[in-house]
Amino acid sequence: MSSDPIWFQPAPRPSRVPEAPALPERERVALTVDGREVEVARGDTLLEACRKLGIDVPTLCWLETLTPVNACRVCVVELEGARTLVPACSRKAEPGMKVLSDSTRVRRARKVVYELLASSVDLSTAPGLDRRMAAYGARPDRFGAGATVARPVKIDNDLYVRDYGKCVLCYKCVEACGTDAQNTFAIAVAGRGFGAGISTEHDVPLPDSACVYCGNCIAVCPTGALMAKPEHELRAAGRWNEAAQTVTDTICGYCGVGCTLTVHVQDERIVKVTSPLDNQVTHGNLCVKGRFGFEFVHLGRPR
């Protein structure tokens, strides 16, 4: 990509990375997962213990940058002595715990949860879920053609699209809009039970809500229910092609904060902007300018 304009080139490494202050040493906690011993720090979760052993535990509503809500229940594991299964994503490790990550009960619960999701929600744009469902032998059609959350797509602004027929109610967007990142509080869970959904107050259109279009909700959505408009339009036209996209890190030029932008380019056009979750500055979050303010690029090189 040597012909790329300057702003598409990787960010130069800073000359000196300031060192983070040392954290107090945390007590170690020893437990077993599937009969294998593992040690984690006090405060770590069973998910971290499993991952340390290389055990693959599925997650859906969990994200490393957000507070666990343990709502989806695909990460449940069996804990000796507990009456029910426990969510690995939020249950803290305790000394002597005996955990089973792939028992019959665990597999049955995950399978049924996937079936319940897939039978009620459009998961067609949820990355990786097909593979997971196959692994657990999930057959959503066992439950017949029952109630679904299908509803019209909401297109009420120029920047992003909300298709709540694809929403699994993972709470991630609410957390990102609220105290976990943006502190804007434009959306919350409304309604109850199967009728619960993500909503603004009185379901007003986004332009009438507190939304500031940072798009941090899109960044954390695991199913594509929230999607930036270019991606939504390309998908609708059948032209979205991730395999043909290049992905380039750069630094946002709008202000002095220096957020890392990951620019997704297809057919010589920017189709999406994200930021790495593990970036020290952004933790995956951006503002409206960084995430959506790229159209000028397509106007051609400034003269």
Added chain:
Amino acid sequence: MDLRFSGEEPSAAERAAVDAVLGPAGSGWDGGEREIARDGRTALAGVAASGRRDLLLPALHALQDRAGWVSPGGLQYVCRRLSVPPAEAWGVVTFYDLLATEPRPPIVAHVCDDLACRLAGAERICARLAETIGPAGSPAAGGRATWLRSPCLGQCEKAPAALVIAAGERPAAGILAPVGDATDIAAALAAATDAAAREETRDTSVSKTKTETDTKTKTKDVPLKGVAGGAPVAGAGAAADSPTAPQPPHPSTAGLSSLLPSLPLPTPLPLPFPLSLTEGFAPLAAVEDASSPVARSVPQAGDPDLRLLRRVGVADPTSLADYRAAGGYRALARAIEQGPARVIEEVVASKLVGRGGAAFPTGRKWEAVARAASPKFLIANADESEPGTFKDRVLLEQDPFAIVEAMTIAAFATGCERGFVYLRGEYPLAWRRLAGALAQARAAGLLGADVAGAGFRFDVELRRGAGAYICGEETALFNSIEGRRGEPRSKPPFPTESGLFGRPTVVNNVETLANVPWIVLDGGAGYAGIGTDGSSGTKLFCVSGHVARPGLYETRFEATLGELLEMAGGVAGGRGFRAVLLGGAAGAFVGPESIGLPLTFEATRAAGVTLGSGVVMVFDEDADLGDALLRIAGFFRHESCGQCVPCRVGTVRQEELLRRLRDGRTLDGHEEEIALLAELGAAMRDASICGLGQTASAAIESAFERFDPFPRPAPR
């Protein structure tokens, strides 16, 4: 917080209703009059306001009670006053059944169509209402009234039942039970509409602090055909003792906040509390709920052998003097004499376990919270909503001082300075009686800064639920009090460690608390001597359905199911019974073979069933169990909070599956569907966050084990 509000304004009436709860607005920043000389220099809303988020639900109630719905302008005003994001407040409003988000007639009859009421003909009544008035939600009485279906109203001994709520300047509510037929409801709606119309033409200078006596004199001229009962109980609703003027803004919590910088602890309400938090609904003239004779609810009333129910029908529940004359507050005096540690020892020795359904040892909860650092909280869980359960309602209606005394003892023992009663919103009489008891106890110095002169501080705030079964789950209850959606939290941490406002919290069921004065007076060992090894004391059973004398019964734990049914006069009409639902919708069905089952915690556990909340609902030989199962499935589908997938979707699939079985439209085959139901039930039990999802399939699965609720259609 930098919040965005729409420009919608509340009506003057809505503003006044909210201000009656929150006090007047301090400045233009929190929704009051803008005064540029003052507001132009400083913004004082924010931290102080958001520290009062626990007043969100009371403020929303105030809007609902005033206007009959929560209007956009009203919601915006509450949000400004409390510094709550409108989207979050909307999430709270839409969570509760009793809060309407669309305009609707101010007078609403909530007609119970749940298990016990179905056995008493609720569907026939609803069908008739649909014919005469129109489908649920249709306007009646000139657009001023309507009717809606409701889950269990907790009036099962008087089934079928309806709750009529009349919003307005002086909100009123009452229970109509038993409902003879649909015309009773129509008549009640018409009469309530007339009363409201008269109310509007009354001199508006009448103070809002009107007493029940006023209401009585006013309402005597509203005779109503077909409505049970006559004159209200004298003095009911002593809430009239409570103070009148709206309170000034609350004092700062600097003391608490400095201890816990990160915790938004609520500002303690100044005493006495704002009127609207204690007053609740006025009695609804057209539907007087104090009218039903006590013996109708408690057939044993007056029996000297009773322990928990011994004052029912004997002492006036509205009189502190009567309560004291009947032995009340002796236990508190004894507890103060003994000291907190000894009280806890006695409760531990009594082996008392929780009566809300989970049967956790009460003494262990108290020990844990007594050890924890202050501030800590005590909650009486009075959100009983389990279909078929009405014991806590009867206790609060007929012996409210006992619960206040028990809470005071519990607070003394555990070191809690603030208590809450979370009462379900469908119990207007219990609310009035309890509010009256609290006001009298406070006036007598039995609550407050120096309880009974013994040098400890304790007071109780009443909080009203708004129609959500899940809020009886203790962690959902915390969220509800805190002004959030009533979604359960993950456990651990347990409430004794991190409960209300993130602080150590004791949550006890009302019936559990009712045992406490007895334990203190007789000693833990004396109490433990009654009943069996695993089940000490006595137990209240809510007997309903096809029995001759439904009602609340107190038994020693030696009684068997058959003996209890005998006490209730046996199956109505001298017939046999097909099934008994034990423990409520989250319990289990048993058949006639269980007639000898001792109703103890250990015997029911061994039999794979549960005492749950003490529900004993009888279905006679001809009862349609399939219909009951569908109602149970519908109940859980409706009451699921929606947080976790197994419960949110699982309860929907469970109901769909039962419908397929009933209609003979199975997907793969009858047996395959039943196997799928079991697999779904197992996943819900294993993977749901809280007890609702974990037990949503329990009664249904038990019915399939013991009966054939949906017989396989005969091959053609």
